[in-house]
Amino acid sequence: MDATPGSAHVPTLSAEAAVRDIVIVGGGAAGLELATGLSARYRRSSSVKITLVDNTRTHLWKPLLHSVAAGSITASEHEHDYLALAHWYGFRFQYGEIIGLDRTVKQITLAATYDDEGRQITPERPLPYEVLVMSIGSVSNDFGTPGVAEYAVPLDTPEQAKRFHRRLVNGYLRAQTQSEPLRPGQLTVVVVGAGATGTELVAELHRTTRELVGFGLDRINPEKDIRIVLIEAGPRILPALPEVISTSTTKTLEALGIEVRTGERVAEVSAEGVRLASGAFIASDLVVWSAGVRAAECLDRFDGLETNRNHQLVVTETLQTTRDPDIFAIGDCAQCPRKDSAAPVPPRAQAAHQQAAHLARQLPIKLEGGALQPFEYRDFGSLVTLSKYQVIGNLMGFVGRDFRVEGLIARLMYRWLYLNHEMAVNGGRRSVLGTIARLLARQYRPAIKLH
Ligand SMILES: Cc1cc2nc3c(=O)[nH]c(=O)nc-3n(C[C@H](O)[C@H](O)[C@H](O)COP(=O)(O)OP(=O)(O)OC[C@H]3O[C@@H](n4cnc5c(N)ncnc54)[C@H](O)[C@@H]3O)c2cc1C
Incomplete structure (x- = not known):
């Protein structure tokens, strides 16, 4: 088994002509579960090879990111090393970012990777496939709001969550040791977007900032100095959940002293804070952007595959892309139709999990030339x-x-x-x-x- 970064698997006609390559790009909630699920079936097969590609070397389940950001958990205790998983399960791992797709020769291109000092780790290289599964997830959608890219922290990757946490703790250490009084907004965190991520984050922050102060940061008065603000453009928080849950959650947050501002759109984020469309300004040293997701724009350039305006790959009910039946897409990067609903399958971990389990059953059927069953999302x-x-x-x-x-x-x-x-x-x-x-x-x- 080849699990070494940089050693691209390029089959030669004589030696590996019979090898059938299933390549999965993106080892997140969907892709990694698919890789392990398929490997359970093909572990001892010499004719079917599973390769997982990811632009990072460890996997952390994305729904944990707000806990990493708040400091409630340590990322390394929950991270899984792709090379180790590949070794244990019997799939191959290729480290690198997908930067190209050629459907004619059925090959993707991975970008070169570099270490912190700029030394190349793996070269740019091609990777052939017979069946390709795209599962590269999503990124925060700033809807073109000025200043978000420069001054707000998204929670798309473990690095961003860790960066937010470092800035949070540094801010508290600074406040403890500075001789001058606190500036307005110095210990204020504004979280933009009150979906599950933003709502869970403000509650975590309420707890961890108080515990942090308890570690001898006695010059900070939590009730007076710490301010946590949750901003939502819609009329209520948790818009995807029933109103009764939204109301109960708002009450809990407000009882904790967290400011919940609904019906407020953010017009601009700057180094000083957040300006709302209503004209109000909230001074803040730390702004988190969690106001919705979209897929990576690079998908629009992948050899003519159909994408929607959120850059998601459009797939049929069998999870095959509309213009290429050998390319599948699952998880947040796919727009998947839903039976009995005009809205597509939502970008959620449970959808990623169900799609991965479905494809783990269907891809063997595809390799054998059978008819694929449609995917049916079940919202639990x-x-x-x-x-x-x-x-x-x-x-x-x-x-x-x-x-x-x-x-x-x-x-x-x-x-x-x-x-x-x-x-x-x-x-x-x-x-x-x-x-x-x-x-x-x-x-x-x-x-x-x-x-
Ligand atoms: C803070 C937070 C909390 C959440 N909480 C919940 C929750 O409670 N419940 C719920 O159902 N959902 C939740 N979600 C949503 C859920 O995490 C996603 O729907 C789910 O992770 C999607 O799985 P995925 O495999 O499509 O993408 P991901 O899990 O994001 O995985 C994508 C993978 O692709 C890799 N990748 C990205 N780009 C490239 C590239 N160009 N080349 C190679 N590899 C690439 C990434 O490194 C990553 O490993 C939360 C999301 C966040 C951010």
């Missing part, structure tokens, strides 16, 4: 965790109806979602051991990350 509902304060959500279609869950049951279900992903990508034994290791680590480490 949503859970929102407000740090230690509350977990709330709605479950859909259980025992024939939808119902609201809260408290311990909701918290256990939220944990189960992650464990489910862990087990899919890391196996049952390693997931259980990882959970135990993290529980033990809590006994000798601070409950929050301090650096």
Whole structure:
């Protein structure tokens, strides 16, 4: 097995003519689960090879990013090394960013990679495929708002989440040691976008900033000096959830002292803070942008594949791209039709998980020339965790109806979602051991990350 970065798998006609390459680009919630799922089937096959491509070397489940940003968890305790997973499961891993697609010769191109000192790690190289699966996820959508790219932090990658956390802790250390009084906005965090990510983040920040101050930062008065503001353009927070959940969550956040400003559109972000369309200005040293997602613009340039205005690849109900049946797209980067609904499948972890499981069953059928079954998305509902304060959500279609869950049951279900992903990508034994290791680590480490 070749799992070495840089050693592109280019089959020669004589030696590997019979090898059938399934290439998966993007090892996130969708792509990594597909790679491990397919590898379980083809592990001992010499005729079918699974290759996973990613532009990073470790995987962190994206729904954990706001916890990394707030400092409630340490990213390294939850990251999985692609090379190790490739070795354990029997797939190949190629490190690099996809920069080109040639459908005529059925080949993608990976960009060269470099280390921090500018030395090349892997060269630019081609990678042939028989079946290609695109699962490169999404990025924050700033809707062209001035200043967002320069001054707001998105939560698309672990690096961005870690950068936000470093800036947060540095700001508190600065406030503790400076001789002059606090500037307006110095300990203010503005989170733009009150979907699940933004809403969960403000609750996490409320807890971790207070715990941070508890570590001897006695010149900061949490009630007076720390300000957390959640801004939403729509009429209510958590627009994708039932109104009753949105109302209850707003009450919880406001009781904590978090400012919830709905019906407010951000007109500009600057180094000093956030200007709203209403003309109001909120001074803030830290702005997080979580106001929606879109796919990467590069998908528009991939050899004529159909994309929508969010740059997502348009796929049919079998998850095949509309213009090439050998190219599939799953997860956030795909616009997938939904039975009984005009809206497409939403960009969520549970959709990515279901699509990966579906393709893991369908791709073997494709290789054998059989007819593919359509993908049917099943919405199990949503859970929102407000740090230690509350977990709330709605479950859909259980025992024939939808119902609201809260408290311990909701918290256990939220944990189960992650464990489910862990087990899919890391196996049952390693997931259980990882959970135990993290529980033990809590006994000798601070409950929050301090650096
Ligand atoms: C902070 C946060 C909290 C969330 N919470 C929830 C939640 O509670 N519940 C829920 O259902 N959903 C949640 N989501 C959404 C969920 O994380 C996504 O829907 C899900 O991760 C999508 O999976 P994916 O595989 O499509 O993309 P991702 O998981 O983002 O994976 C994409 C992968 O592609 C790689 N990649 C990107 N570009 C390239 C390239 N050009 N070349 C090679 N590789 C590339 C990336 O490194 C990454 O590994 C949350 C998202 C965020 C940001």
